[in-house]
Amino acid sequence: TICTLVHSYLPFSQFFHSQFPTKLLNSVMHTIPELLAPAGDLETALAAFESGADAVYGGLSRFNARERTHNFSETDFARLMAYARTHGKKVYLTLNTLVMDRELSDVTDFLSLMSGLRPHAVIIQDFGILRLIREHYPELPIHASTQMAVHNSAGVNFLADKGISRVILERQVTLEELALIQRHSNIELEVFIHGALCCSLSGVCLFSSWMGGWSGNRGKCKQPCRRRYFTPNGNGFFFSTKDLCTLDLIPQLKKMGITSLKIEGRLRKADYVRSVVDAYRLMLDTPKGEEHVVLKEARNILNRASGREWSSGFFTQKAMKSVINYDSMGSRGQWVGDVISVRPNGFEMKTSRRIFIGDKLRVQPASGEEGPSFIVTLMRENTTPVRRSDKNVRLFIHCDKAIPQKGKVFRIGSPVKYPRINVDKIPEIRHWIRLEIRIHPGGLRARVTDPHLPHSITLSGDVQKAKKHPVTQQDLETEFLKLSVDGIGLLDLTVILDGDYFIQNKTLRSLRQSLAGLLNESLAAYQSQKRKNIPEFSRKPLENTGSEPVTSVYFSQGEQDPGDVWIIRDLDDPAPAHERLLPLFCPETRLQALRQSITKAIQSGTQTFRVSSLYGFELLKEFSGIHIHGGFSLPVANSMAFQELTDWGADKILLWPELDRSGFESILTHWRDKAEILTEGRLPILMTRGVIPVEGDIRDSRGAVFTVVKTDTLTWLYPEKEISIKPFPGVHQFKIFFRDKSTSGTDWNLNGEWK
Template identity: 40%
Template sequence: MSTMSVPENFVKPEIVAPAGNLESFFASTEAGADAVYLGLKKFSARRLARNFTFEELSRVVRFAREKNIRIYVALNSLVFPGEIKELVETLGVLEKIGPDALIVQDPAIFYLVYNYFPDLKIHASTLMAVHNHLGAQELKKMGAKRVVLARELSLEEIREIKERTEVELEIFVHGALCFSYSGLCLASSFLGGKSGLRGNCVQPCRRLYRSRGETGYFLSANDLSALEIIPELKSIGIEAFKLEGRMKPAEYVYQVVSAYRLVVDAPRGKEKDAIKEGLEILKEAPGRKPTKGYFIQSKRKVNALDILAPHRSGTSGMWVGTVSRRNGNKVVVKVRQQLKTGDRLRPESTSGKEKQAFIVRELEKRGKRVDVANKGDTVRLVTGTNLEPGDKLFKVGSKAKNKWPSHSMLL
């Protein structure tokens, strides 16, 4: 990790957190997000999330304003000609609600906002694939106050863009990565007419493929995790760090925001301790195998094996225990991290082969049914999956009741 120091006059970057629903919005704010980005029921590149109605957005904006938290509306899908009337009506409503900015991909929205809705600010979406200072400068001319850079940039390239442009810059530092370049993937459209650029991606990159006699998830990228290089990213002077996750549950969002809040706020000389603590927090937010993505390159090349994990279909998860023996449809497990009924587990064999995931329906401790097993406990659990001694169990999700409010705090 670089030891580059942060300039004395440096302004701390925003942490921009995701909210696919009201629960995640509150999780983001309680964890310390400076700004929250969210989408409407239409014109969002995450249309499969629950998203927000105009009424919900209006309440969210009022709530956030009282807390000095900024709200960015992701109006970042491509727009068809037949949708222009509805788009104009949407922009009119948004101008009255007054979010802090719109995140935009389609040049048509740039044009309409710049000429007819001047009170609305624009942030250029990462889907515009801006990867150099010329692109950033051009978007500034088009009316963008901020540019969210493409994910496929190294630290050196980001630094060069920052030095050669005057527009605010934002970068993704955590979350899912696409196999294709930011905003240029047509695979979902090709396979079923569902465009990822219109929020309907069916994620063909996450599917199982066969090639040259082998099967694997050959296009499935690991999850970006730049927590360990936040001090170096701060030294570049980027205005905002963005966390992906509008399709993620509130618990995940809370943990990720908390980890990055800790590291971003760490004073000089305390970054290593903050990173260590932050990495422990991230263990409570199961994701795919972490990678620093394109940030770290050698001779302008990335390590493909660091970004791709062909043997895993999804989240790596948190290692919660190892199977010690099997008895019929029950297995005995020594618990490493807290385990609850309702948790979803992904088994992995001693050879690293992934097995069928399952949900914990029953837990037994010393012959009695329990709902929770803590670190160090030995428990029996029922499983329909063919598990063997030595198999590791990774928690990849939970059906535990959400602890965040929804509508009540906005009334």
């Protein structure tokens, strides 16, 4: 007799979906997309699940794009995985930052730990981490972060061939483009539906890094886009975007068959996440054609969550024109009244809604600046303390903050409704495996059936042929599911009985406990040995190979070259060049036209192309006899990433400009002849499809000057100062020639440590 228990307590619907591609099911069966919520800690994750989220995403303290917030401990993440796997939920681990060679060892240790905890997928940005997981941790599915800046089906399908199972698309894609990408893509797609927006295209923003060395690609963005900037004609928050809200677009997204709908907000707490999940769960579960009936209710639920003014983001051309909220940076929420007067110990206000003790309020001044926020601990109506106010009354709120006169009061948080789940009762499971148990006279044989964890254990015990009361399948399943108490979770359990056997309960328990101890030892040893088998990228002294370096210079249209350099120009620039640069951004609607332009360039004699986005590799693989160079917007920050791009066909690769000297030198140790370093020029530090309300020179409050340049497809932000780095001996140089370039220069981050 053979009994297989799939995924302990796994609902049949979840099992069914695990056997078939989600993209196929969504398109054929028109299933409801996955609702994916952010989680910065265990409490928030459980609140999201209770409110109806199908999955959550979150990270630990290192190597994720929200390092400046509270993150999971190893213990809490293990408990989250245990809860999710026994309740038909999913958890995606964020490992979505760039890493350097000196950190690869720590990343490998981290992945060894995660290979036991088995998140349902790992979200990544770094090409080196992609290579590391694909080659050494195949048990971990890989999702491409939005930081990879994939914005068309060519990019999606290229990553599908590299081991990616889902792509989280660039936020700056329209609904029309999204429908086409979904139709032409071979793997799952995930899109953001709610939360804060970045002004820049994802993964290529250097604004925070330029302003102080705090890299957004390392989870440390200081959000300079939220600051005020100045021009001769006025000032404003020229890069501060409204928040994304797509409640009214849910019917269209469901119809498209998008696999996963994602809520932004890992910096947020449980009250915010609960409200947002509640609102979108309501919209997703409403039958087709009836969404308009519940839209108002969903908006009222969403009003409980703090945020900026709502917008459709970049989903329509109209929304792109108004996504920048240049006259206000304030984070809003639910408007609850206006300030009447201010006193030393608080302020009086006229309420428009009820206010409760424990509410978190923000008072926004008329200037639109970020106002003070606080939690209400004491308030009075007509000098009488109350725990709940009425609406349309005068209310005095005690606080010690500087409250702006005539400010508007917004509720940005409510008293936290803690999860009903007892966290202490969730087991801390460190290893998830597939297990086969075979009972035979004298004991049992246990076999781990995961392809990457081949292992067998034989145990002796008092197992006899049964004269009466034979052990049942259910007895065995019940006992061995208790392996969770010993830190071992079962993805599935197969029990094989070759006959009728009698086993005393204490014998069966002893066999299970012995098995748990041996499994934990063998699994830990396996992970340790596997870790030792992964090659290290060690530092070696730099040596001059004697090869002749090449200086490559990019010229914008209309600029004349000085001669004696390798000239790079845009693909559509009619001026002669040795190398053609493919566009950073190519909407799905222009892919075919771009293919034709590449064909025409080759027919005209071009043999070298510079790829600035992943889709370029997919387009260029159709052509033979050409050379490919990697551009600055492909973040190569470590030797594994460099190796990955060479395998994709790149002959020369520009190293990521945020690297410090140590980071450059480590890669040059292995790849000097193929590496290129940006040594001079004004590097674009922000690129967007949004309509920026200014053009030309602007400055910040400290006097730093920037230039806003608009083209047909994108708006670009350049710093006044240019990068100026002393060339490394024998290494190829890359320069950017920019009209009106500055005479001053900066080493930027070269002599510091990359943060």
